[in-house]
Amino acid sequence: MIDSILLGFQEVAHWQVIAALLLGAMAGILVGAIPGMEPAGAMAIALPFSLTMQPLPGIILLLGCYGGAWYGGAIPAILIRVPGTPVNVLTTYDGYPLGQKGQPMRALSLAYSSSFVGGILSVLALVFLAPFMARVASHFGPPEFAMVMLLAAISVILAHHQNIKGAILTFAIGAFLGTVGFESPHHTLRYTFGQDWLTGGIPMVPMVIGLFAISQAFVLLETKSPPKVPKDLSSVGRFTGLFEVFKYRATVIRSSLLGLVMGLLPGVGEFGAQFLSYSLARKFSKKPEEFGKGSPEGLVASEVSINACTSTVLVPLLALGIPADPLMAMLLAVFMIHNIIPGPQLFVEHADFISGLYISLFLLNIFVMILLLTFTKYVVKLSSITPRVIGATIMILGFIGTYTQNFRVTDGLFTLVFAVVGRFMLKNGIPAFPMVVGLVLGPMLEGRMKQALSISSGDPTIFLTRPIAAAFLALAVTAVVVFSWNHIRHGRSRQA
């Protein structure tokens, strides 16, 4: 144990890791602070660069973009009532009114501190849960893994309940795109039509850059006016939140637990957690009438729950090797390129890496917190950068990310196609996340299914006769049945 921790520190004590921590933290904060940019887009741009780094700094760079954005997203939410990222929407409810009462720095400080508490608790949960889940997963064979993946796929689809049919379709198309190229066990080519550049399949990097970064750039290039931010932000009160957050201990504990659990569920994450957390905080609050009018407790509830998800979303990836959303799929790509296979063996074969990752995640939260407490005044000014300049910059960064991976024009073409498709999906409310998850999870599911059915000589009852696989299958079926029942009931009540 002590050995692992020391080895972890040795992993972290490298200039590349420290640089990745700082760069990731800064990039994340900026992405959050500038409305219109999303962590998925920033991670997509950073992905090709992270692939060229050592595994730990590569992962940390991406996690910095991801985790830092939830912290930074509070800045425009509190100051200009525009959520920096989609999950910061509830931060506007109480953060903005609190800021309007002449206490913007207090509101920001409280938001950062709440995020920090949620973030640290999330890392602690990851430290304890991931090895436990990995021990359980060490008893899994292909049928169990196949059923876990099926459950994850269903969970991702159901998480997009506002357009469930679109989510099924895009997940299926993503999984189909994952079948393009070389196939086993027969070693034939599928859907390549004699084109050599399709033999390797549809590459993930151009797809995510196109869907999440360039499509976002198209929107930004059409966004006319930058939001107006307050010009003089006093630094007074920037440390008050550090102590104030602990006045709401019950809310912190409740929201953290909700965030931790929601983070474990594929596709659910921050958005669901904050609503549930906010709702419960109001229910149990001594001053529920203040919610929505600048209640510090409401602000704490939403920010804690958002950041409590940030590390537990890693549990399914690290312990089972299952990417539950596109952000985790990008992390999986970094793992795979360095031949680090997530799953139960990861904790045995790369214990030093895992310890390094845990320590880095703690440090990441600390770095983000220090940066925000020190430089908020300057970060705020970035919120007013002209969106069209940001859009044009993203286009060039997206090109660097796409092209410099393999110097193939076809990668650029893939990016373009997915960018236009992504813009079209964005405009029409068709979710793009399931498509990327489908592209990554689909081939994994296919492989495990085929392995499982090889073991049973084609007998599908193997998924019912093995208890763990059957349990996962039952969970998947239950989730679908419960969702369908609610959907039908909701439809009937609307008709009535």
Added chain:
Amino acid sequence: MPDHIDHIATIADADSEAFEDDVIPEASHLATALFWAFALVALVVLPLATVPGKRDLGWVQEPWSWPFICLATGLIGGFGPLRAYLSERRKPGFSQRANLAFEGTGRAMVYAFGFLLYIGGVSVLGFTIASAIFMQALLYVSGLRGARWMLIGLAVVVVIVLAFRVGLGIWFPLPPVMQLFPDWVGNSLGEYL
């Protein structure tokens, strides 16, 4: 995302329309129908796009099985919006609203075409020159015109070049355009261009 919030949030709000982007149902149905059509075409060409396995390992192991399962699932799951589109398409005003699905796509295509030229431009002019031209073109097309924006665009490209070419050492092949200049130009400026 709503810019005006006038009530107190509860868990029920996660499902409310206030938290959906402005999506027109008719347009969304048309867009989903197009994805559905893509899946259908992919399924139709399945026999041409795959070859049968050489050994008899059962249908599940056949090369066609997984694409078939994926596409069939998508077609069944995504049939609802297609049905809605087909049943409502004759209603007055429907086409007008449905066609809004393509709003903004034309501009996106223009930017995409620019991006395509940029990719070609990099292999001829080199990264820096092509990026500078592309940046100016993007700012111009998006409506940011004038000397101030030209300078800002140039400054952004310089920062990108310094960060990625010089700082991170990202390599690009020496562009053919350098052959038009004396050797010392390529030798001294090559790493920046």
